[in-house]
Amino acid sequence: MTSSANYSSTDRLEQNLNSSVAEIAEWAAFNKLPINESKTQAIHITGKRLSPKINYEMALTINGTKLEVVPSVKLLGLEIDSELSFNSHVEKLCTKLSQQIGILKKIRSCLPMRQSLLFYNSMIRSVLHYVSSIWTSCDKENIGRVLKLQKRAARVISDVDNQTSSVKLFNS
Secondary structure (H helix, E strand, O other): OOOOOOHHHHHHHHHHHHHHHHHHHHHHHHOOOOOOOOOOEEEOOOOOOOHHHOOOOOOOEEOOEEOEEEOEEEEOOEEEEOOOOOHHHHHHHHHHHHHHHHHHHHHHHHOOHHHHHHHHHHHHHHHHHOOHHHHHOOOHHHHHHHHHHHHHHHHHHHOOOOOOOHHHHHHO
């Protein structure tokens, strides 16, 4: 559930959200779907410019249990943080890509080029393209980190040194 309000009326936002949470709890009880209150979390998304202006701690409750307000949440493999910077998502993505590139580097001597490309497409490229719409919201530093890993993967597949131009590698 979502709700929005002007930063000066966060108390009204809290009331709307608590009302929505109560409706969800009622619906879940009616449909005999238990809600695990200890695992249910809330995230307060403000953006970068608005977060310093808001000094309000929301108290959202479900069935009498106060919900934990977290700085980031994972939803279908996407890390969403309160400022929509996606820094934590990119951090985890880069870790996963580095691991996959390391595996590729270890097995490349056993694989012909065609199988190396198949490994790249299935294990690295698929990770890069999942939730690719966030790249429009990321800062240049995060995009640069991911691009470096793409270049590293291209160099590993082609079995060339780190000084080789990546433009030629991507074209081939």
